[in-house]
Amino acid sequence: MSRLLLRGGRVIDPARGIDANLDVLVNDGQIEDVASRVSTRGAQVLDLKGLVVCPGFIDIHTHLREPGREDKETIATGTRAAAAGGFSAVCAMPNTQPVNDNEGITRFIVDKARAEGAVRVYPIGATTRGSLGEELSEYGDLSEAGCVAVSDDGRPVGSARVMRRALEYAKPFGLVVIEHCEEGTLSEKASMNEGAVSTHLGLRGAPAMGEAIAVERAVLLAELTGGRLHVAHISAAASVDAVRRGKARGVRVTAEATPHHLLLTDEAVRESGYDTSTKMNPPLRAEADRAAVVSGLRDGTIDCIATDHAPHTVDDKKVEFDAAAFGIVGLETAVPLCLDRLVGEEILDLSQLVSLLSTGPARVLGLPGGTLAPGSPADVSVLDLGRKRQVDPARFQSKGRHTPFAGWVLKGWPVLTLVGGRVAWDDLRS
Amino acid sequence: MSFSHRHLLGIEPLDPGDIQTLLDTADGLKEILARPIKKVPALRGKTVINLFYEASTRTRSSFEVAERVLSADSLSITTAASSVTKGETLLDTAKNLEAMNPDMVIIRHAASGAPHFLARHCRFAVVNAGDGAHEHPTQALLDALTLRQRRGRLKGLRVAIVGDILHSRVARSNLWLLSKMGAQVVLCGPPTLIPPGIEGLAPVTYRIEEAIEGADAIMMLRIQLERMTGGFFPTTREYHRRFGLTAERVARAKKDVLILHPGPLNRGVEIASEVADGPYSVILDQVTNGVAVRMAVLYLLLGGSPEAAS
Numbered sequence: 249m250s251r252l253l254l255r256g257g258r259v260i261d262p263a264r265g266i267d268a269n270l271d272v273l274v275n276d277g278q279i280e281d282v283a284s285r286v287s288t289r290g291a292q293v294l295d296l297k298g299l300v301v302c303p304g305f306i307d308i309h310t311h312l313r314e315p316g317r318e319d320k321e322t323i324a325t326g327t328r329a330a331a332a333g334g335f336s337a338v339c340a341m342p343n344t345q346p347v348n349d350n351e352g353i354t355r356f357i358v359d360k361a362r363a364e365g366a367v368r369v370y371p372i373g374a375t376t377r378g379s380l381g382e383e384l385s386e387y388g389d390l391s392e393a394g395c396v397a398v399s400d401d402g403r404p405v406g407s408a409r410v411m412r413r414a415l416e417y418a419k420p421f422g423l424v425v426i427e428h429c430e431e432g433t434l435s436e437k438a439s440m441n442e443g444a445v446s447t448h449l450g451l452r453g454a455p456a457m458g459e460a461i462a463v464e465r466a467v468l469l470a471e472l473t474g475g476r477l478h479v480a481h482i483s484a485a486a487s488v489d490a491v492r493r494g495k496a497r498g499v500r501v502t503a504e505a506t507p508h509h510l511l512l513t514d515e516a517v518r519e520s521g522y523d524t525s526t527k528m529n530p531p532l533r534a535e536a537d538r539a540a541v542v543s544g545l546r547d548g549t550i551d552c553i554a555t556d557h558a559p560h561t562v563d564d565k566k567v568e569f570d571a572a573a574f575g576i577v578g579l580e581t582a583v584p585l586c587l588d589r590l591v592g593e594e595i596l597d598l599s600q601l602v603s604l605l606s607t608g609p610a611r612v613l614g615l616p617g618g619t620l621a622p623g624s625p626a627d628v629s630v631l632d633l634g635r636k637r638q639v640d641p642a643r644f645q646s647k648g649r650h651t652p653f654a655g656w657v658l659k660g661w662p663v664l665t666l667v668g669g670r671v672a673w674d675d676l677r678s
Numbered sequence: 679m680s681f682s683h684r685h686l687l688g689i690e691p692l693d694p695g696d697i698q699t700l701l702d703t704a705d706g707l708k709e710i711l712a713r714p715i716k717k718v719p720a721l722r723g724k725t726v727i728n729l730f731y732e733a734s735t736r737t738r739s740s741f742e743v744a745e746r747v748l749s750a751d752s753l754s755i756t757t758a759a760s761s762v763t764k765g766e767t768l769l770d771t772a773k774n775l776e777a778m779n780p781d782m783v784i785i786r787h788a789a790s791g792a793p794h795f796l797a798r799h800c801r802f803a804v805v806n807a808g809d810g811a812h813e814h815p816t817q818a819l820l821d822a823l824t825l826r827q828r829r830g831r832l833k834g835l836r837v838a839i840v841g842d843i844l845h846s847r848v849a850r851s852n853l854w855l856l857s858k859m860g861a862q863v864v865l866c867g868p869p870t871l872i873p874p875g876i877e878g879l880a881p882v883t884y885r886i887e888e889a890i891e892g893a894d895a896i897m898m899l900r901i902q903l904e905r906m907t908g909g910f911f912p913t914t915r916e917y918h919r920r921f922g923l924t925a926e927r928v929a930r931a932k933k934d935v936l937i938l939h940p941g942p943l944n945r946g947v948e949i950a951s952e953v954a955d956g957p958y959s960v961i962l963d964q965v966t967n968g969v970a971v972r973m974a975v976l977y978l979l980l981g982g983s984p985e986a987a988s
Contacts, residue, residue, distance in 0.1 A: 444875025448690075450790035450812030450847060453874070521798070522791030566799075568768055568789035570810070 251275045252669060253288050257296035257630065261303060262603035263619035272301055274626040277668040282620055296630060299663065300598070303606040303619050304336025304627025307579060309401070309426075309480060309504060309554035312338070312369070315356060316345025321559040321647050323357065326579070327365040329557070329646035331673035333579040334605075334662025336627035337368035337617060338557075341401045342379065349374035349385040351393035358394045366672045367665070368627070370615060375400040375414050375425060381407060384417055391421040396613050399426035401480055402529070402574075404462060406432060411466060415475025424502075424613055426478045427466050429487065430530065434458035439570050441514040441531040449518060451569060456533050460486030467494035467501050478612055479503040481556050483530040485540030492549040502612045504554040505541050507578060507585045508652065513538050516652055517569075524565045524572035525650045528558065542595060545604065552608035553601075555582045559648025577648035581639055585653060587631065587660025598633075605629075630664035630676075637661055681978035685797045685804040688813035689854040697822070697855060699984050704823050704967070704974035706987040710747055711969060721750035724980050725780040728754040729771070730807070731762070731787040736941055736965060737807050737816070741784050744972035750781075750980075768792060769799060776800045781980055785809075790847075803979050811845050816975060817940050818851035820968040822859065824960050825895055827967070828936055833860035838889040840866040840921065841899030841948050844873045844910075848940045849899055853880055864889050867899075868921060870910040886921050887930070895936040898923050898949050914947045923949045928958060936960050 254272040259282060261267075271286040272279065307330060313321040321329075323340075330338045340357060342348035348357065354371050361369035373390035377383045379400040387398060398418060405411045405427065414425050435454030440446050442453025463479055467490055470477035479491055482503045494501045508528065513535050517526045526532060544550040558575025565572050583605070590596045596604070606629070610618025617627045636659045641649040665673040681699060683692070692700075710718055726745050730738050738754060745752035755775075757763065762771060768787070775783060782803040785793050790810030797804040808814040826832055837856055843849045843865055853876075856863050863880040865872065866889035872882055883889050890896050901917065911917050918924075928935065937949075937958045945951045954961060977987060 442874055444878060447873035447875045448850075450810045450850060452811075455874075521794050563767075566769060568787070568795055569791045570789040571768075 251291035253286060253291040253293045254296050254301055254628065255288070255293055257299045257301035259301045259620065260599050260602045261620040262599050263303070263607045264621055267599055272620060272628070274666070274669045277626055279620050279622050279624045279626050281622055300631040300633060302602045302629045302631065304617055304665065304667065305334050305583065305605040305629045306337045306609040306615060306617060307335045307555050307557065307582070308339040308552065308609045308613055310338040310340055310557045310579065311343065311559065311575070312340045313344060313559060314360065315353065319561050323360045323369065324364040325645060325647050326557070326559070327361065327367045327369060329577070329579040329644060331366040331665045331667070332645045332675070333581070334583040334629040334631065334665055335367060335579060336629060336665055336667045336672065337370065337615065339370045339372050339396060339613065341399060342372050342374040343402050347374050347379050348372070349377050349379065351386070351389040354390055354393035354395055367667050370394070370396045370613070372397045372399050372426065374398060375405055376410060379403040381405050381410055384414060387418055387421045387423055391423055395423065396615060397424040397426050397478070399428070399480065401426065401428045404428050404430040404432060408465060408469065412469050412473055415469055415473040415477060419475055422614065424476045424478045426480050427462070428480050429459050429462035429466055430454070431458040431461045434461070439527060440517050441533045443514060443534050445514040445518050449522070454531060456484035456537055457486060459484045459530055460490055463487040463490045467491065467499055470494070470501050471497065471499045474500065477501045481506050481509065481530055481554065482541060482544070482550060483509045483533050483537060485537045488540045488544035488549055492544065495549065502551040503544070503549065504552050504612070505545055505550045506554060506556045507582045508532065508576065509538065509541050510545065511585060511589050512652060520652070522569045523652070524567070524569055525576055525652045525654070527569060527572050527574055528556070528576050529574040546596065551612050553582065553586060553604045554609065555579055557646070559646050560650060562649070565650050576650050576652060577644065577646050579646060580644050581651055581653050583631070584658040584661045587633065588658040592659060626666055626669035628666040629662055631660060632663045633660045635659070635661045635663065681984065684979070685793070686815055686975055686979060687793050687797060687804065687806050689815045689818050689851045689858070690813065692858070694858050697859060700819055700971070700974050700978065701823050701826060703978055703984050703987045704819070704970040707973045707977065708970035711966070716747050717749060718747065719749045720977055720982060721748040721980055724750045724782070726750045726752040726782045726784065726976065727775055727780045728752065729775070729783055729785045730754065731757045731785070732808065734786055734807070736968065737786065740965070740968040741807065741972050743969050744976055748973055748976055750976065768795065772796050772800050776802060782976070805975060805979065808847055810847065811850070812847050813851045814847040815851050816968070816971055817848050818855040819971040819975070820964055821852055821897065821938055822855055823967040823971055824938065824964050825936065828960065829894060832856065835861040835894040836864070836892055837861050837895045837897060838864050838866060838893040839897045839899065840886055840889055840923065842871045842901050843867050843876060843899070844871045845902050846899050852897060864893070868911050886923070886927060890927060890931045890935070893931060893935060895938060896923065896931065897938045900940065900942065901944055901948050903944065918947055922947065923953050925950060925952050925956070928953055928956070938964055940964070
């Protein structure tokens with residue numbers, strides 16, 4: 249492969265403490281050199297003056313829906329959405345049909361992604377067979393076939409015994425157990441957060457404490473077993489507190505937060521008049537919870553930002569609120585939302601945000617990338633901090649169109665995504 | 679002057695002036711029900727569809743009577759006898775009805791927000807006849823009309839709402855309406871049936887004796903036995919003993935206290951028969967006023983002027 253020179257951009261590589269105008273030389277799919285004035289001889293040159301050059305962003309919580317629900321999303325469309333949103337890699341949740349609980353499904357995903365994927369796809373296997381919460385999946389085979397973690401996302405593991413065994417058994421395979429923390433008996437038939445807003449709207453609510461109870465339990469089980477736990481889409485103040493205390497005790501726990509839990513509250517359900525684009529699980533919480541998640545992100549309790557990109561068909565969403573599917577798309581809005589609302593409002597500085605989208609997720613799951621250090625894969629996200637655009641679901645690459653952020657005008661968008669030195673998405677000139 | 683709302687989705691979006699107009703119009707129209715020939719041509723040529731996804735006796739028949747008295751052409755769809763049993767979605771059903779050009783659809787549905795969903799996607803006017811645990815605006819209006827007839831005002835009245843507040847759309851609509859009109863509401867029920875955050879809207883007590891002390895009116899809510907799968911209280915026997923409206927409790931209330939209940943009654947659970955059928959009960963007045971209030975809603979939303987009705 250020919251050499252590619254990314255010239256004159258502001259390079260931010262939090263893993264190495266770099267924030268400076270530098271050239272990045274890509275050779276044979278890897279970063280060869282990052283320096284001021286790299287020789288251009290024999291290289292194709294991309295002038296990135298005025299733009300920000302970051303390690304490729306990694307979304308560790310994506311639903312690609314394939315196999316089984318190709319009407320909602322495919323590996324091709326989901327990874328195109330990722331590339332368009334500035335992500336050079338995604339981790340695919342196993343709640344496909346059939347569930348990714350065996351090496352056959354894992355290999356299908358890996359092969360399909362190699363053939364049709366616009367970005368890297370790292371499969372996540374099911375914690376339990378069929379995600380039924382009873383018997384462990386074959387972690388050895390899953391790991392060998394390419395799974396980087398296990399999770400029963402969307403179907404919280406009910407039994408403490410099974411959760412304990414998962415955390416224990418995953419250890420020799422280096423698999424992280426990602427848990428969707430929810431005490432199911434407290435959230436039966438719930439369609440939003442429990443609180444003054446659910447009372448007002450007459451919708452059944454799930455209390456924030458139902459998440460926190462499950463987080464506490466999972467953290468204690470990680471402590472008991474020495475297993476490696478990752479808390480998915482943390483949304484409640486008491487959950488953040490549980491992770492913070494666990495980390496202080498030395499428990500091997502990490503956590504992620506989504507842009508929607510960082511930016512919205514359950515008031516969005518009321519303000520939108522029961523719009524099903526505000527329905528997801530965990531639900532949008534109260535302001536105190538939102539603020540606590542932001543604090544957790546700032547103080548390092550929360551290790552990364554993840555989208556929980558969960559595409560659905562129009563038929564799944566254009567129904568009564570109670571009947572609508574849980575979930576919204578996120579890959580194509582996460583980066584501009586974070587740039588505009590977190591960096592733009594000075595809640596995070598740019599380097600912190602880049603870290604939470606690249607170095608952070610790479611560390612959580614032990615993935616390659618997350619840095620522009622020479623020898624790393626040439627996965628690069630380029631941002632235009634000055635570009636202003638409206639969120640328009642009609643222009644999404646994803647098949648999913650449901651987002652509570654439709655119509656928001658955001659400043660700061662991803663404009664170029666490289667995966668292994670290849671251009672996966674180029675929006676430089678639009 | 680005409681009524682400024684296109685739909686009646688709830689009491690919460692109304693201002694006190696709107697509520698006043700609805701009640702005054704109902705008072706004006708009520709007289710028609712006492713005539714030997716109970717029919718006026720006010721809504722001739724208007725088509726109204728009653729779309730009921732939940733069982734209803736009072737509300738549906740009350741809307742139907744109101745439609746006939748005002749000469750609207752109407753039909754009622756109950757889901758047991760419709761394509762809903764074949765799996766048709768709410769939106770498809772509504773879009774098919776819309777294609778028949780009705781002026782108004784009156785909907786009752788178990789999903790909170792279902793009327794808002796129709797209002798967003800369809801052209802016709804929408805009236806909420808009860809959505810999930812959200813609102814039941816015409817019930818609150820008929821309760822208010824009953825109170826106003828008996829007491830001459832709403833402002834300053836003390837009203838106790840007792841029972842299953844958690845699942846009750848009647849409680850929510852009444853709470854909005856009475857608060858907006860300057861009445862004082864106190865809520866009462868077992869803690870398991872008090873929804874979170876409601877104490878920000880009205881004081882809450884767990885003792886029925888405290889709730890009804892000094893009350894001008896007591897609104898008893900139905901214990902929705904069909905929804906009581908969550909173990910909200912141990913037995914109906916204990917519920918009656920601790921939270922039911924018994925003759926002994928009424929004896930300690932204000933002498934001229936009014937007792938309301940939206941029906942259907944669970945006799946011997948939330949209310950003792952001797953109270954339901956006793957001298958303070960205005961339960962059947964509520965039903966009569968229900969027709970008048972629904973006439974007012976139909977009339978105002980379909981373009982009638984408040985002055986002409988009085």
